[in-house]
Amino acid sequence: MAFKVIGENVLRVDGHTKVTGGAKYPADLEMDNMLYGKTLRSIKAHANFTIDTKKAESIEGVVGVLTAEDIPGKNCHGVLFKDHEALCESKVRRIGDPMAVVIAESERIASKALESIEVVYEDLEAVFDPEEAMKEDAPKIHGVDNTVFHFKIRRGDVEKAFEEAAVIVEDTYYTGAVDHAFLQPEAGIAYEEEDGTLTVVAATQYPHFDRIDIAGALGLEEEQVRIINPAVGGAFGGREDLTLQIHLAVAAKKFQRPVKMVYDRKESFLAHCKRHPITMHCKTAADKDGKLLALKARIVGDTGAYASWAVNVLRKAGVHITGPYEIPNVWVDSYAVYTNNPFSGAMRGFGATQPPIAHEQQMDRIAEKLGMDPFTIRRKNLFSLGSKTATEQVLKESVPLGRCLDALEAAMNEKPLPDKDINYLEDLKAQQLKKEGFWNEKIR
Amino acid sequence: MKTINMKINGTERQIEIDENERLLDVIREGFHLTGTKEGCGEGECGVCSVLLDGKLVNACMIMAFQAADREVITIEGVGKDGGLDPIQQAFIDTGAVQCGFCTPGMILSAKALLLKNPTPSKQEIRRGISGNLCRCTGYEKIVEAVALASDRMRNPEQ
Numbered sequence: 069m070a071f072k073v074i075g076e077n078v079l080r081v082d083g084h085t086k087v088t089g090g091a092k093y094p095a096d097l098e099m100d101n102m103l104y105g106k107t108l109r110s111i112k113a114h115a116n117f118t119i120d121t122k123k124a125e126s127i128e129g130v131v132g133v134l135t136a137e138d139i140p141g142k143n144c145h146g147v148l149f150k151d152h153e154a155l156c157e158s159k160v161r162r163i164g165d166p167m168a169v170v171i172a173e174s175e176r177i178a179s180k181a182l183e184s185i186e187v188v189y190e191d192l193e194a195v196f197d198p199e200e201a202m203k204e205d206a207p208k209i210h211g212v213d214n215t216v217f218h219f220k221i222r223r224g225d226v227e228k229a230f231e232e233a234a235v236i237v238e239d240t241y242y243t244g245a246v247d248h249a250f251l252q253p254e255a256g257i258a259y260e261e262e263d264g265t266l267t268v269v270a271a272t273q274y275p276h277f278d279r280i281d282i283a284g285a286l287g288l289e290e291e292q293v294r295i296i297n298p299a300v301g302g303a304f305g306g307r308e309d310l311t312l313q314i315h316l317a318v319a320a321k322k323f324q325r326p327v328k329m330v331y332d333r334k335e336s337f338l339a340h341c342k343r344h345p346i347t348m349h350c351k352t353a354a355d356k357d358g359k360l361l362a363l364k365a366r367i368v369g370d371t372g373a374y375a376s377w378a379v380n381v382l383r384k385a386g387v388h389i390t391g392p393y394e395i396p397n398v399w400v401d402s403y404a405v406y407t408n409n410p411f412s413g414a415m416r417g418f419g420a421t422q423p424p425i426a427h428e429q430q431m432d433r434i435a436e437k438l439g440m441d442p443f444t445i446r447r448k449n450l451f452s453l454g455s456k457t458a459t460e461q462v463l464k465e466s467v468p469l470g471r472c473l474d475a476l477e478a479a480m481n482e483k484p485l486p487d488k489d490i491n492y493l494e495d496l497k498a499q500q501l502k503k504e505g506f507w508n509e510k511i512r
Numbered sequence: 513m514k515t516i517n518m519k520i521n522g523t524e525r526q527i528e529i530d531e532n533e534r535l536l537d538v539i540r541e542g543f544h545l546t547g548t549k550e551g552c553g554e555g556e557c558g559v560c561s562v563l564l565d566g567k568l569v570n571a572c573m574i575m576a577f578q579a580a581d582r583e584v585i586t587i588e589g590v591g592k593d594g595g596l597d598p599i600q601q602a603f604i605d606t607g608a609v610q611c612g613f614c615t616p617g618m619i620l621s622a623k624a625l626l627l628k629n630p631t632p633s634k635q636e637i638r639r640g641i642s643g644n645l646c647r648c649t650g651y652e653k654i655v656e657a658v659a660l661a662s663d664r665m666r667n668p669e670q
Contacts, residue, residue, distance in 0.1 A: 083603070084604065087600040087601075088591065088596070089547015091612050095549075096540075249647060250611070250647055251551045252549070299611075299612060301549070301613030302613060
């Protein structure tokens with residue numbers, strides 16, 4: 069049987085429109101009689117607030133200002149828990165929480181009118197360290213316990229293994245928040261069609277989830293909402309939670325005109341999730357031959373003000389903390405915790421990206437203590453076909469890790485890193501100077 | 513408001529501009545050429561790259577009036593006679609296009625490079641596109657595309 073796709077070089081169907089500039093991303097769309105929206109966002113991490121929009125509403129060219137009161141249905145959304153308010157009602161939980169949306173005849177008027185919205189904040193005690201947030205007397209960000217999720221692995225007897233071990237390495241590893249920085253900032257248009265269907269055009273990763281939450285916020289049936297996903301300028305997990313979709317939909321319905329919103333880069337950073345900053349405390353034991361005996365890990369993920377995919381991400385981190393290694397005795401506690409930081413969600417790897425920072429350094433340090441080559445210790449413990457993971461999953465299909473290590477070792481031994489990189493940096497500097505020269509000379 | 517002349521993609525045009533408008537605004541909103549994108553608005557990402565009198569510039573960093581009486585080439589003006597430029601074709605053929613948001617700027621960057629240096633080394637290609645960010649590809653395929661385009665432009669019979 070001949071395959072049409074597998075093993076063949078297939079040209080992507082949207083290649084032509086993308087190389088000619090014809091592909092339409094949401095910011096490229098225009099409609100007649102269009103209005104523009106701009107979002108007012110919280111400058112406080114944790115506060116109660118009152119808002120007065122009268123002055124902004126009286127500005128010429130402003131058609132209205134949306135606040136929580138304008139959400140006709142349920143003022144909430146979220147991929148797992150509906151803990152985001154589309155527009156905050158009386159409390160903000162992070163810097164960047166959306167509080168109001170100005171709808172105006174032009175983008176410039178809408179931006180200007182944001183300055184005329186009056187907000188009075190009443191500061192609440194905020195918590196930025198997830199360890200602090202887990203304590204009983206910590207400020208409650210959603211009125212309930214800040215620990216959103218606790219994942220456990222209990223396999224074998226780790227304490228007994230630590231007693232019998234030849235070598236133990238114990239340390240704490242930290243990773244920071246990371247933004248996806250997809251190149252196309254959030255943008256979209258919403259309008260009501262002739263048959264009453266409410267259409268939202270926005271770059272999204274989950275049109276079906278968006279439809280559920282938009283219909284819920286509008287008090288409509290799902291069938292009355294249509295989502296169009298135009299060209300999407302990168303996402304990497306950052307377009308899984310809603311940002312401007314409900315705002316657009318509410319405005320288009322309320323004002324009966326098409327409404328467009330485009331975020332700039334700064335607002336894009338404020339609007340969407342980040343990769344979870346995770347703290348990983350690992351205690352790893354091996355015998356004198358470098359065979360791993362036990363791992364005890366405590367993992368705390370900072371999900372910020374909203375849960376988003378925290379459950380899945382911290383579960384995955386908990387599963388992956390063993391690394392691709394057979395370990396007979398494993399004890400893992402993995403937590404996801406609310407804080408008043410920017411919220412964390414999906415981002416490339418979904419909780420599998422952070423653990424290697426911990427488990428690979430643990431491996432190197434065990435090797436060092438045993439006077440063993442870093443490749444050797446990994447080969448001794450690597451998953452192979454038929455291995456059981458710490459969660460008792462039997463690996464029955466492709467497990468080509470050995471080949472990967474072989475290739476890596478060959479590449480490291482045969483091709484030492486060229487010192488070309490140093491020249492490259494200097495070239496860049498020279499280039500930069502030339503460029504600056506160009507600016508001064510050409511642009512008047 | 514002020515009226516300026518600009519040669520855009522080979523055509524002489526007159527357009528009314530606001531003094532505080534950027535070249536990018538005139539291209540996207542004045543001429544409705546939305547192939548030129550906005551990613552950061554501060555000259556970091558390169559998705560608004562265009563050619564101004566044959567030189568590569570970020571259209572978000574140039575005021576519209578600075579482009580008066582000058583020639584601008586955007587992605588819509590890169591192909592000739594309705595066909596694709598060899599750079600555009602090479603981007604398709606090598607799989608250098610993913611989300612596509614950096615693609616117009618990348619192609620303009622490659623164009624500027626190949627105009628100056630028709631036979632760039634891999635390192636020179638990397639340097640040539642160093643003002644353009646891509647978050648999808650990891651750049652490898654884009655470098656490959658520029659090399660392929662350079663090769664095809666020199667050996668058109670292939």
